[in-house]
Amino acid sequence: MTITRRDVLLGATATAALMPLAARxxxxxxxxxxxxxxxxxxxxxxxxxxxxxxxxxxxxxxxxxxxxxxxxxxxxxxxxxxxxxxxxxxxxxxxxxxxxxxxxxxxxxxxxxxxxxxxxxxxxxxxxxxxxxxxxxxxxxxxxxxxxxxxxxxxxxxxxHDEMFSAGMFDFLDAMKKKGAKADTLALFHEDTIFGTDSANAQTKLAAERGYKIVSDIKYRANSPSLSAEVQQLKAANADVLMPSSYTTDGILLIKTMAELGYKPNAIVAQAAGFSEKALYDAVGDKLEGAITRGSFSLDLAAxxxxxxxxxxxxxxxxxxxxxxxxxxxxxxxxxxxxxxxxxxxxxxxxxxxxxxxxxxxxxxxxxxxxxxxxxxxxxxxxADPVLLQYVGGKFVTIFPTQAAVADAIWPMK
Amino acid sequence: MTAETIIQSLASGLLMGLLYGLIAVGLALIFGLMDVVNFAHGEFLMIAMYVTFFLFTFFAIDPLLAAPLAAAALFVLGAVVYLVVVRFAMRAKANVGMVQIFATFGLAIVMRGLAQLFFTADYRSVPQSWLGGKTVSIAGIFLPQPQLFGALVAIAAFGGLYLFINRTDFGRALEATREDPGAVALVGIDKNRVFALGWGLGGALVGLAGAIMASFFYIYPDVGASFALIAYVTVALGGFGSVFGAFAGGIIVGLVEATTALVLPPSLKSVGIYAVYLLVVFIRPRGLFGSM
The missing domain is CATH 3.40.50.2300 (Response regulator)
Incomplete structure (x- = not known):
């Protein structure tokens, strides 16, 4: 039997077709x-x-x-x-x-x-x-x-989850109060999907258990074009600690609107999300010197x-x-x-x-x-233990819990 | 609730409302001219904000100075969109209305996708500007300067537009084309040219709004969506096609939103807007100042 060029071609095609199967x-x-x-x-x-x-x-x-x-x-x-x-x-x-x-x-x-x-x-x-x-x-x-x-x-x-995170946040507030910091009244500011709602529920429960007074509890619509009405209420309440649970967009708008309406909180302790994102600090980092957020990670750990x-x-x-x-x-x-x-x-x-x-x-x-x-x-x-991070000089430092902390908290924020 | 809170809310609402009006007026103008609702209007706003952002980032041009440039860029974009997309959508043999809706809606999705591809999904903002973050404080009432400036620009733009439509030849041509596009051809007015310029003008107005917003709002590919929704309500409220209606509609929306937030939980503040909108649609379907 002679092998023609056509046979070779056919054979090669068949092999090529089968190759991926074999490889897989x-x-x-x-x-x-x-x-x-x-x-x-x-x-x-x-x-x-x-x-x-x-x-x-x-x-x-x-x-x-x-x-x-x-x-x-x-x-x-x-x-x-x-x-x-x-x-x-x-x-x-x-x-x-x-x-x-x-x-x-x-x-x-x-x-x-x-x-x-x-x-x-x-x-x-x-x-x-x-x-x-x-x-x-x-x-x-x-x-x-x-x-x-x-x-x-x-x-x-x-x-x-946010109950563990929130418990960490309140442990931190307890520790700060023991040191003589003023942290008796809280303002909750949270978006209206399950993240914000669950976070606020956990915080409300913990505040009641540990004797903190919630002076303002604002649930806002995510991705609102304007937050001025909301910020006015925060400003009027003027709590010792502002606790936002917001994604990045609303976080940026919140901080910008606060500056515009002349509201400077004593301290911010945030439920991460937007407050962990570089974009937020790129946009409004100059107004967030000393802001605190919970986190599950810190680059300090690299040391x-x-x-x-x-x-x-x-x-x-x-x-x-x-x-x-x-x-x-x-x-x-x-x-x-x-x-x-x-x-x-x-x-x-x-x-x-x-x-x-x-x-x-x-x-x-x-x-x-x-x-x-x-x-x-x-x-x-x-x-999984949460940590609290403070935004100081353009980066995050771990301030709580004590065994993970690399610096003391600056309180109140600047 | 103190008097101060109420005045502050109304003042913020009024400033925001004027801006809503400025965003919506381009939409009203285009609809009035040729019965086309531009579903990519929010994306025009988004492009204007990016133009302002890039002018600031690469050439250190303040958003204040960038406003005319953004308006010019959006004028071109508006005209091009008419010539390349809408003009053809209007030639559809059947279901012209649907074809136009899908054409501009599709355009919106394409623009969003391209923006994410080229500008990434990152949230941008203009960190430092002449007005950004500054406020005027009168007796405990805070008026942010970017919004204050935006309100002034909005009033000036509406005044200018009014004079333009009523006092210039092109304005009269616009008005005539709107009334009877067939008849204007007989007196030598090029319908396509008028439409393209109308789209350009609509784009330029939203361009102004975008430049002002860039100094106090975050910027990302989907930023137009929530503002576009408010713009549609504003236009429907004020009367489709009525430029003055968009102006009044914007102010109403801003004030209603602010007052709703005073009495209801803030997460429900848009309920007030839509309640007023429904009321107007039921009682006066052509809108407050509509003349259909």
Whole structure:
């Protein structure tokens, strides 16, 4: 039999067509979904989150010398070195779009787990869909306490929620009062979705328990064109401590309007969100000298744990920004879910869920000031300690709790 | 509630209302001219704010001086949008109204997407400006200078527009085209030219508003959305197509918003606006000053 040129060509085509199949079978990949606002008013956070996830996936997929789970060696050893691939979905910060996108990720993109989602209101719908399809959902950065109390089997959260954060804030206020600082009256200023509402509920409860007087409790509409009426009420109440729970846009407008209406609070203790974002300090940082925000992350930690600084450099190379409260938690979420998938040795939802439930990562193997990552039966990690950060001279310094603090709090703010 | 709080609320509401009017007037002008609602109006505002931001960042031009430049840039944008998009949308053989809505709506989404692609989703703001953060204080009432300046510009713009429409040849051509686009062709007026200039003028007005807003508001690709919504209410309230109606509508919206926030929880402050809007739509569907 003679082999013609046409036969060679046919053979080559057939081989080429089959190649990807063979390649796919050898280096299998693990697909993880990430649901974030990539357009709309929260887009900046979503875009930064992509860089945080990419940083984590680079560390997992490649051989890196960090004391983090999966950093050393290539990919996930439990799945024969499989690499992680992220599929992003845009929620536009809308719970209904979040629901649809989560369903699409699970049924079309075949993701084996989902990370999300910045806005707590969107996490509510995404986690319901994940429960129905038995796909684990890990809240990277949602902080509403009600999220883990809905009896969901597939819901997990490694970072603190707003009751833990708020308790930290009140511990700090108690400590300041003991030192003689004036912090008896509070003004709550919160947006009207689940994040602001839950945060204000937690703060109201804690204030009553610990004997603080709330002189003004303002719930405002998120992304309002104007906040002058709201700020006037804050000004009239003139509380010792202003406690905002706001996303970036409203945070910027709040501080600008306060300056315009001649209101200078004695102290600001913020529930992070917008007050962790560089954009807010770029816009109004000159008016925020001495402002305090809760956080789950601080770059100060790099002094004790050099890995934090190196990972920050990797992230900065991608995003041009330092890791902050949100991006650090997003980074950790990817590490935590990858660790569970690796131990599950499977991409089956139920097996990953069981591996998640058995997670136990010591605090030193994270970039956070946490004791450990270990989930209770509701999927919440209770060993994540919040910190309080103060904005001084253009950067954040940790001021509370005492064991993590690098400086004393400046009180009142300038 | 003290007298001071009430006066402060009304003063803030009035200043904001004049600005709402300035944002809305371009929309009213275009609708009055050719019965097209520009659903990309909020995105025009967003572009104007970015123009101001970039003029400040790269050339250190204060938003105050940037205002005429932003107006000029938006004049060009408005005219181009008419010539490239709207002109063709109006040629649709059937369902012209729908085609126009979808054309400008689609344009809005494209503009937002492009803005995020080129300017990123980051929140920007003009950190230092001549007026930014400064206030005038009269007997305990604080009037922020950027908004005060914005209110003056709004009044001047409305005055200028009134004179322009009533006293110049082009204004009369505008008015004539609006009344009967077919007949004006017979007396030698180029309909397309008038429409393009009308869109340019509408753009220039929102350009002014954007430049002023850039000195006290944050800037990002979706910033136009909430202002556009208020602009539609303002225009519907004042009367579709009526320039004076947009002026009055803006002031009403600003004052109603401020008074609602005094009596209801602030998260419900837009309820007042929409309640007044519904009332007007039921009682006087053509709007307060509409002449349909």
């Amino acid at each position: 079978a050898q280096t299998s990949e693990v697909v993880i979904g990430a649901t974030y606002p990539l357009s709309g008013s929260g887009a900046q956070v979503g875009v930064d989150a992509q860089r945080a996830f990419e940083t984590a996936v680079d560390i997992i997929n490649n051989d890196q010398d960090f004391d983090l789970p999966l950093a050393k060696g290539l990919g996930l050893p439990g799945l024969g070195g499989a690499k992680i691939r992220i599929v992003y979905a845009d929620t536009q910060g809308d719970p209904q779009k979040g629901r649809a996108e989560a369903e699409r990720l699970i049924t079309q993109e075949k993701v084996c787990a989902i990370l999300g989602s910045y806005q707590s209101a969107v996490a509510v719908t995404i986690s319901q869909i994940c429960e129905r399809y038995q796909t684990p959902f890990l809240s990277a950065d949602n902080s509403s306490p009600s999220l883990h109390r809905r009896g969901l089997k597939y819901y997990f959260r490694a970072s603190p 004790k744990r050099p890995m934090v600084g190196k990972i920050n450099d990797l992230f900065k190379a991608k995003s041009g920004k330092d890791l902050n409260d949100n991006t650090s938690r997003q980074f950790m979420a990817m590490i935590v879910i990858a660790d569970a998938i690796n131990r599950a040795k499977s991409t089956d939802g139920e097996k990953i869920r069981d591996a998640m439930a058995a997670t136990d990562i010591p605090g030193e193997q994270t970039i956070m000031p946490w004791k450990r990552v270990k989930f209770d039966d509701m999927g919440q990690n209770n060993d």
